[in-house]
Amino acid sequence: MHNPQLTKDGKLKHLLTTEGLPRAILNQILDTAESFVGVAEREVKKVPLLRGKTVCNIFFENSTRTRTTFEIAAKRLSADVITLNVGTSSQSKGETILDTVDNLTAMHADMFVVRHAESGAAHFIAQHVAPHIHVINAGDGRHAHPTQGLLDVFTIRRYKPEMHNLRVALVGDVLHSRVARSEIHALTTLGIPEVRVIAPKTLLPQHVEKLGVQVYHDMNEGLKDVDVIMMLRLQNERMNGALLPSAQEYFKCYGLTQEKLALAKPDAIVMHPGPMNRGVEIDSAVADGKQSVILPQVTYGIAVRMAVMSILAGNSE
Amino acid sequence: MTLNPQLPNAEDLLLILEQKLAPFIQPKTAIVGIHSGGAWIAERLFPSLQQSHPDYSLVLGMLDSSFYRDDYNQRGLHAETRPSQIPFDVEEQHIILLDDVFYTGRTIRAAMNELFDYGRPASISLAVLVDRGGRELPICPQVAALELEIPPQQKLQLSRDENNQLQFTLEAHA
Known part of the structure; x- marks a missing residue:
């Protein structure tokens, strides 16, 4: 069965769950994160990989640490970052998840980082986004983080x-x-x-x-x-x-x-x-x-998120 | 992979490179190898450079310029990135970048961009085992142990065996 996280040639396109991910991909993420740990210790803590890309953090459920570390990670990759706390905006006015996503796509977003209280939300979004968009699950219900x-x-x-x-x-x-x-x-x-x-x-x-x-x-x-x-x-x-x-x-x-x-x-x-x-x-x-x-877990969280984002954004169909 | 008897002997070139590097070594110099071939060369040359310049303060570093490559949007992140190790202050440092094969110049551009995110070096020089021609940017090595034209469809690949010995092979370009 095709893993919805992978491209046809087996590269990581979305990160929705660690379940079923091949060991080689897990190791690639961990090894790449190792390189990003050093970047955070430099004078200039940024690399230009995601320059010109727009990352949207869509948080349908509250979070401080996860949202902040995703934001820092995207900024250190030189992306433009928008963070939406949807729980407090459109959703309360009745907009559906896909409407929110479609609107952000119309604003030329390249990557969505999604947190939602319902299991499967990130997966659902990944199935419906335009082919050039990457989705990262930042926590969905009881399912995965x-x-x-x-x-x-x-x-x-x-x-x-x-x-x-x-x-x-x-x-x-x-x-x-x-x-x-x-x-x-x-x-x-x-x-x-x-x-x-x-x-x-x-x-x-x-x-x-x-x-x-x-x-x-x-x-x-x-x-x-x-x-x-x-x-x-x-x-x-x-x-x-x-x-x-x-x-x-x-x-x-x-x-x-x-x-x-x-x-x-x-x-x-x-x-x-x-x-x-x-x-x-x-x-x-x-x-x-x-x-x-x-506390080191928090610091390493940034490096790991930088690794995931930079691997995904480089893998297209 | 084809073994070609015409190929240069990497170990011989290493000796030539060391001799040619002599005028570039200053009292405060950093030797920085670019992963992976350049790093192997740096590891091999550094101890003997230190030995021949006992009064100088030489330092060693390694760079992996994957995060600065200009082909990221076409090819994605390199599958094997290694941490860069720059355990010295780049500010006002004379840096000699080492790489195995000089080709388009794009790796060197990426490496220089990365170095400047550590600080402002006093100077950067480039030394390579082989300058194979085909540059696409206004960058060229100050020191090349050998200049050798290689057709674009072929790749000159350095490898290292279990005894730390270096050798070149020719491969079809990916």
């Missing part, structure tokens, strides 16, 4: 280059987490030998083990000897019904504290996609501790 997944994998690779013998644990609200899905697909495609998920049954999707992960419900068991701990945000805004007794109870069982961190390998790194609920899924002492790489 591929650039976050990739920047997490990039961060892991930077701190733990020997990826072929790593043990990675994702902890928390896997059920509602598009980040977790994107990470799991990327990690398994790249051949990480052991990916664990640690969560209460109520916060795990059914048949999660089919994604190639090992399931733990007890943090004290699941964290044993892991190299990487990826804390997931408790998605309060996505919770319907009584999945959890209380935030305090959750912290007691699944919050990452210094004591629980001590179960992992001594040089384990701690990650979090942000925004953090301190005292709910992670203790401040850990979030600000010396094993935390949460």
Whole structure:
């Protein structure tokens, strides 16, 4: 079956999900991001690749970090950038997604970065845009958030280059987490030998083990000897019904504290996609501790997004 | 790929290049190789340049000019980009750019544009193993170990074996 993200000759045209992406493309993104890390450390932090191109960030759902890092990434590639918080403008006046997209296309946009609360929104847009336009999914419902997944994998690779013998644990609200899905697909495609998920049954999707992960419900068991701990945000805004007794109870069982961190390998790194609920899924002492790489994740996010944009914009049918 | 007995011996050319470079070495000079062939040459030449100029402060850098290429819109981003490594202050530095084969001059334009995003160098010189002719821009090497006309449909390709030895092959141009 043809992957809708790829051109006929197998190059990346849209980035909608990490699921089903060939390992070679994942590696190309990570290797290219490595080059962009150096660009950010120079006197002039820009390269001319997207000069004359217009990137539209269309955010149907709120976000600060993702929107900002996409904006910086596009600007450092010399693109012109427009950011629309559609939730607060046309959509509230009744315009459909495709009307919004058609209008931006009429303004000669070259790339759309899309965030939407509905799963499949970016995919839907990618199917309907003009052939020269590239679409990046910046988070769709519970489905996928591929650039976050990739920047997490990039961060892991930077701190733990020997990826072929790593043990990675994702902890928390896997059920509602598009980040977790994107990470799991990327990690398994790249051949990480052991990916664990640690969560209460109520916060795990059914048949999660089919994604190639090992399931733990007890943090004290699941964290044993892991190299990487990826804390997931408790998605309060996505919770319907009584999945959890209380935030305090959750912290007691699944919050990452210094004591629980001590179960992992001594040089384990701690990650979090942000925004953090301190005292709910992670203790401040850990979030600000010396094993935390949460802020480098943000920095690397720009390099990874620059890599994705510059690879896409260069690949035409 | 065809092995051609007429092809220049890259190892011999390396020795010639080192000799010809001598007048260009100043007390504060950076040797910058362009990925990948130029970087191999820079790695090979740098230790002996340091040895022959013990009182000079020579520094080594590597450039991958993929982000500055003028064929990006036609061909997309190069599949194998490598990080540029410029671990010195470019400002007021004398820079010798090294590349394996000089052809159209477009790679050198891209490399110079990238260098200027690090700072304003005092000077840039260009040294190559082979100047194959066919330039399309007003750029030319100050030093070429060999000038050799190669037809446009062929590509002179430098490769490196497991013992760090360099050799040229001729390939059909993509």
